[in-house]
Amino acid sequence: RDRDRREIYPAPIDAIFGALETSGEIDAVLPEMDVITWRGNLSKLLTCAWNVNEAWTMEAELVNRCVVLNVRETEDSLRRALTRDDREERMCYWGYAFEESVCAEKPFEEPVDCLDCFCSVVRTKLGTLNVLMCGEVDCFDSDDGDLASYVELKTTRVMNDPRQVKKFEKEKLLKWWAQSYALGVRRILVGFRDDVGKVVKLQMLETLKLPGYVAAHEGAWNARDGLRCASLV
Template sequence: MSGKEKEIAYWGYKFEQYMTSVDGKQPPDTNEALNNNEAYFSVVQSDINDHSLMYSGEVDCCIDDVQLQPPSNYVELKTYKVFDPTVEREDYKFKRYKLSRWWAQSYLLGIQRIFVGFRDENGIVQDVKNYQTSELPEQAKDKKVKLKRWDII
């Protein structure tokens, strides 16, 4: 990765640190050094016809709610640059490249919510939006540009 790519990755890890805490009750400790080597993984088994698949993926955090059981309480955290959705090219790139990847990553693990921190060019989060994984294909539909990636969903 280039120096800029490493910096952007750091911003993502820092966003995760700001959005999570150790026990879900205490405020996040944003002064603690980042450790991106720690992670939680979910192991999932799925069946397709006569084939059984087992795979795993990283889970960023979970919501502490006794009414929600895994994986319904799992949450994915992402960052993306602030963009103007009225600018066709920027809107297209977000829908084509980000929403489809986020959907695939989250859907396969049963993650129902994705929180996105929209950051400026200095890595400062300006806004946080909550996306429902199941709604991403509908949100990505674009009347001007046919997004073939979503045709199978």
């Protein structure tokens, strides 16, 4: 996968079918599905009611009675990825380095691998639709390996005033909620960093509680409308 989104098709859909073939469940699972997609496409649908600044696109193909959604980058997002400056590249690295420091038994003994990732394939419901979805999982905190143990890892700049907190809750938490909720990830470990990339605070957030943080804000997003919008689209 293209973690830096520098290709028009950064996450080929055939990887999902390959996982089903490897598991031996492809013939049993596929006939029951209404939608097959990467998690990123569903996240876009869950947030589209409040997204007024970022353009997005996806490709849809009807195969028998199943809609297959393919991830497709916009020209603008490709241009931004290809023209990132040193500061932006460094900030991307900070995120990968945080994942390395949290997950590795001996962090930074080898160069941080920005391409290595683990993905989970899950079956879920969106309204009346049966959805087969694949998404990257950062880590898990037990030996169970089930959805309850999955943890998303995020970094963000430490906030110094109420205006920054409000913007964080209305915009960034929306994306985090959609991403984690879609795949069934229940917890998000956040590393709050300073301007030189040093993590100064850790906080564990519960995915299902994120909508409550913004409920008091005027025009805030909410889970019910996000799910309704996604199912209608």
